[in-house]
Amino acid sequence: MELKLKNVTSYQKNNFTTLNLDKKINLLYGHNGSGKSTISNYFYNTSNEIYNECKCSLLNDYRPLVYNSKFIEDNFYNTREQKGVFTLSKENADIEKQLLEKENVKQELKKEYIEKRERSIKLTQDKATKENEYTDAVWIKTEHVRTSDLKGLMKGLLGSKKSFFSQVMKTPRLHAINLNQLIEEYSDLLRHKNNEIPLITPLVNYMISEDDRLLLATPIIDQSNSYLSETIKKLQNLDWVKKGKESYLDGNTCPFCQEKTITVEFSKAIESIFDESYSKTIDQISQIKTSYEIAAKKFLYNLTQEVSACELISQEEKDRSISYVSILGAVADKNIEKIAEKIKNPSTIVTLEFDVSNETKVIEDITRYNNKIKEINIKVKKFKDSENSIRSKVWGAIKDLCFLDIDSFSKHEKECNEKIAILKAEMEEIANKGKVNSQNITELRNQISNIDATIDSINLQLKNLGIYGFSIRKHTQSEDKYIISRADHTENQDVYKSLSEGEKTLITFLYFLECCKGKTDKEDTDARNTLIVIDDPISSLSQNYVYDIASMIHHKIIKSPSHNKVLILTHNLYFFHELIKLAPDNKQFKRDYQLARITKNEYSIITEIEKSSIQNEYQSLWQILKDAKLGKINKIIIPNIMRNILEYYFAFVHRTDRLHAELSQLANDDGNNDFKAFYRYINRGSHSDAINITDMGDIGPEKYLEQLKMIFSMTGHEKHYLKMMDEDEEDEVVTA
Numbered sequence: 001m002e003l004k005l006k007n008v009t010s011y012q013k014n015n016f017t018t019l020n021l022d023k024k025i026n027l028l029y030g031h032n033g034s035g036k037s038t039i040s041n042y043f044y045n046t047s048n049e050i051y052n053e054c055k056c057s058l059l060n061d062y063r064p065l066v067y068n069s070k071f072i073e074d075n076f077y078n079t080r081e082q083k084g085v086f087t088l089s090k091e092n093a094d095i096e097k098q099l100l101e102k103e104n105v106k107q108e109l110k111k112e113y114i115e116k117r118e119r120s121i122k123l124t125q126d127k128a129t130k131e132n133e134y135t136d137a138v139w140i141k142t143e144h145v146r147t148s149d150l151k152g153l154m155k156g157l158l159g160s161k162k163s164f165f166s167q168v169m170k171t172p173r174l175h176a177i178n179l180n181q182l183i184e185e186y187s188d189l190l191r192h193k194n195n196e197i198p199l200i201t202p203l204v205n206y207m208i209s210e211d212d213r214l215l216l217a218t219p220i221i222d223q224s225n226s227y228l229s230e231t232i233k234k235l236q237n238l239d240w241v242k243k244g245k246e247s248y249l250d251g252n253t254c255p256f257c258q259e260k261t262i263t264v265e266f267s268k269a270i271e272s273i274f275d276e277s278y279s280k281t282i283d284q285i286s287q288i289k290t291s292y293e294i295a296a297k298k299f300l301y302n303l304t305q306e307v308s309a310c311e312l313i314s315q316e317e318k319d320r321s322i323s324y325v326s327i328l329g330a331v332a333d334k335n336i337e338k339i340a341e342k343i344k345n346p347s348t349i350v351t352l353e354f355d356v357s358n359e360t361k362v363i364e365d366i367t368r369y370n371n372k373i374k375e376i377n378i379k380v381k382k383f384k385d386s387e388n389s390i391r392s393k394v395w396g397a398i399k400d401l402c403f404l405d406i407d408s409f410s411k412h413e414k415e416c417n418e419k420i421a422i423l424k425a426e427m428e429e430i431a432n433k434g435k436v437n438s439q440n441i442t443e444l445r446n447q448i449s450n451i452d453a454t455i456d457s458i459n460l461q462l463k464n465l466g467i468y469g470f471s472i473r474k475h476t477q478s479e480d481k482y483i484i485s486r487a488d489h490t491e492n493q494d495v496y497k498s499l500s501e502g503e504k505t506l507i508t509f510l511y512f513l514e515c516c517k518g519k520t521d522k523e524d525t526d527a528r529n530t531l532i533v534i535d536d537p538i539s540s541l542s543q544n545y546v547y548d549i550a551s552m553i554h555h556k557i558i559k560s561p562s563h564n565k566v567l568i569l570t571h572n573l574y575f576f577h578e579l580i581k582l583a584p585d586n587k588q589f590k591r592d593y594q595l596a597r598i599t600k601n602e603y604s605i606i607t608e609i610e611k612s613s614i615q616n617e618y619q620s621l622w623q624i625l626k627d628a629k630l631g632k633i634n635k636i637i638i639p640n641i642m643r644n645i646l647e648y649y650f651a652f653v654h655r656t657d658r659l660h661a662e663l664s665q666l667a668n669d670d671g672n673n674d675f676k677a678f679y680r681y682i683n684r685g686s687h688s689d690a691i692n693i694t695d696m697g698d699i700g701p702e703k704y705l706e707q708l709k710m711i712f713s714m715t716g717h718e719k720h721y722l723k724m725m726d727e728d729e730e731d732e733v734v735t736a
Contacts, residue, residue: 006053009038010604019606021058023594025558025583026567028606029576030597031624031637035604036569040068040535043567061114062565063528067512068535076496076508095444102441109437110529113430120423127416134409135165138402145398148183149190153391167395169410173403174396182397186390188312188376197373200306201299203362208352212288215281216342216350282343289339292352296332300325303362312372321365324358331355454514455482461510465548467503470495472511482511502545509537509549513556516564530564532557538572550578558582573620580611601633621645622724625708628701638704646711649720662714666707 004016010033011017019028019039030036042051043064139161145151146158157167208216307313307321335352342350379386399406459471470486484495484507496504516532534557537549557566570576583589595609624641627633650659705725712721721727 001058002056003039003042003058004055005038005042005604008042008050008054010035010600011038012603016055017604017606019596020594020608021056021565021567024565024592026565026594026596027576027579028567028569028596028598029573030569030571030599032571034571034598034600036535036571036598037068038604039567040066040533040569041070043531043533044068044070058531058565060117061110061528062531064531064533065512065516066533066535067509067537068533071512072504072508075511076504099441099444102437102444105437106434106441109430109434113427113434116423116427116430120420120427123416123420123423127413130409130412131165134405135161137405138165138168141402141405142398145179145183145394145401149187150183150390150394152190153186153387153394168399168402169406171395171399173399174393175400177393177397177400179397179401182390182393186387189379189386189390191311196377197310197312198306199370199373200310200366201303202366202370203299203303203359208288208292212284213352215284216288216339216352219347219349282346285339285343285346289336289343292332292339293336297329297336300329300332303366307369310369310373312376313369317365317369321362321369324362324365327358328355328362331358454518457514458507458510461552462506465506465545467506470499470503470507472507505537505549506545509552513552516557516560529562531567532564533567533569535569536571538570538575546572546575547578550575550582554579554582586611599627599633601631605632618645618648619724621648625705626725629705631701635701635704638701642704642708645708649717650715659711659715662711666710666714 001021003019003021005011005019006016007013019026028036028039041048042054042056044066046056046059046064139146142164146154146164151158154164154167157163304322304325307318307325310318313321331353338350338352342348455472462468462471470484472482473485484499486495486498496507499507512534516530534553537553538546553568557564568579580595583593589611593611595611597607597609599605599607621641621644624633625638625645628635628638628641646659709718709721712718
């Protein structure tokens with residue numbers, strides 16, 4: 001249980017300042033202006049918008065009842081009438097017994113309700129923890145999807161892990177969708193948007209005609225009527241004759257005997273062998289070669305270029321298909337060589353080779369590639385439809401990818417929700433029982449509750465404190481209200497404003513004590529325990545009642561057997577110390593009491609302290625100086641603290657005259673101008689003027705301390721200064 005303050009008055013803007021309220025009794029000490037009133041004002045009106053960033057877990061189980069300046073303004077200063085406090089009379093013991101039983105039932109129901117609520121909160125927290133774990137798991141598992149091109153289809157849901165996880169949770173699962181393929185498909189779609197991909201030219205098996213096949217497979221021999229034809233046929237060497245004719249016959253000289261034996265008739269006979277028919281046949285073979293080169297070799301080259309350039313084909317696919325094409329190219333080269341040989345040696349028999357297996361593989365690859373190209377081209381033409389189709393699959397595919405995590409969390413969530421639902425139903429049942437019980441309590445209270453007991457209680461305590469000048473009584477026109485009464489005042493006069501400050505403190509605080517015992521609205525059914533907050537009940541003008549008010553708080557509030565929680569804030573060290581003196585022994589003190597100190601420099605700071613660290617007021621004044629020296633407290637308060645120390649110490653040692661003499665001497669010293677402002681400040685008591693503020697505003701803590709040390713030194717008490725500032729190891733005890 002704690003109060004967390006942020007961005008209000010003197011508290012930090014960006015970080016919480018925490019006040020621990022686990023213990024039953026919480027005492028907080030701090031000087032005026034340190035931030036105490038901010039705390040009491042928060043509990044006085046938690047709905048005030050200035051506290052929007054403040055939190056207090058205590059309010060679920062406790063209703064605040066606050067005594068502070070606003071309580072006094074609302075109930076006394078701004079009105080002549082006080083609401084009646086309804087408490088139980090002692091006339092009906094049987095009803096009181098029933099009330100006690102009902103109150104015990106209320107406490108048991110409250111305890112049971114709180115226990116179930118805490119279990120429900122724990123289950124909710126456990127569910128949230130698990131959700132965070134699975135959210136992180138899904139976020140990590142889908143990183144490759146979220147960073148891919150598919151992120152464009154998930155806009156607005158990638159800003160946070162929770163929104164992403166929520167979308168996955170509510171999306172139906174789609175089976176057998178490969179997310180990597182989906183990523184690739186969408187990347188291709190984006191890459192080819194507004195750009196149609198050309199198809200790859202299909203491979204057509206090159207098949208020569210039957211006539212051409214026969215031509216290549218038939219030897220070309222002499223068909224002329226030359227007298228040499230028969231001889232050549234017997235030799236079966238027309239190719240040899242052709243080469244000899246082209247290479248060696250020149251004029252009439254025989255290439256072998258070198259005699260002029262080559263006659264005109266012989267030359268004509270040779271020429272007639274290679275007639276027009278022969279030349280035509282050779283030309284046909286040359287055409288076969290040219291056609292084959294274009295249809296096979298050139299086509300295969302172009303096919304390789306098309307496959308290499310296609311973006312939709314993976315490198316692995318390209319390498320495989322091109323290897324098949326290369327094999328076909330090698331076969332084509334071999335066939336071209338055979339045809340070329342046929343042209344050189346027409347009598348040879350040529351049979352072309354074909355690799356049907358690799359041709360089939362290339363055809364299949366090209367067919368598959370073209371189908372893929374056609375598919376993407378269709379999608380590109382209908383880009384929006386294609387994109388929406390992919391979008392509709394993305395979340396379902398992610399759900400499938402993360403299904404084990406999602407399913408595990410869903411089961412855990414379902415189990416938690418079922419348990420929470422049962423607890424809430426039980427809590428509702430307890431709440432209904434509590435309402436009925438509260439109604440019974442209200443009915444019983446109405447039978448015996450009144451505001452007269454409060455009047456008697458307050459007036460009796462006033463007399464016990466020696467106050468006879470005023471009292472409270474019922475308002476004559478409003479039976480449920482009080483007024484403060486004096487014998488010499490009429491009912492319409494405002495008696496409160498005529499009281500002394502001490503009397504005002506007493507009457508307001510006695511009224512508040514009665515409010516702690518009863519309620520100002522008898523229809524009030526708030527079943528929460530009470531958080532009693534008391535802010536500075538002792539002012540500088542009501543010091544005479546320090547012990548009385550401390551005693552009343554201790555005996556009527558702190559020692560009350562109720563389940564209330566108490567927070568007391570004060571600037572008065574005597575009062576603070578008195579509350580601690582009235583506290584029980586150490587064992588019970590440690591169990592029930594929490595002590596804290598609030599200081600302010602740039603921001604208000606709350607620090608828990610131990611009982612052993614509490615000092616008397618004089619020692620605390622020196623502690624403030626040491627804190628200021630370390631920069632923990634604003635230096636503006638140093639002169640006032642120093643004035644209090646000087647007055648306190650020198651009054652105690654009966655040397656006030658010596659103090660004033662030395663102060664006057666220092667003030668008249670022209671070499672110590674800084675001290676003049678300080679001297680004026682000291683002599684003006686607890687007040688300063690604009691001149692002092694101007695003169696002293698730029699003096700640092702070290703200069704102040706130097707001046708204070710000088711005063712103690714000149715009056716013969718330097719050792720005391722050193723001791724109190726922890727600058728001397730020798731022991732010296734001064735109590736005041």
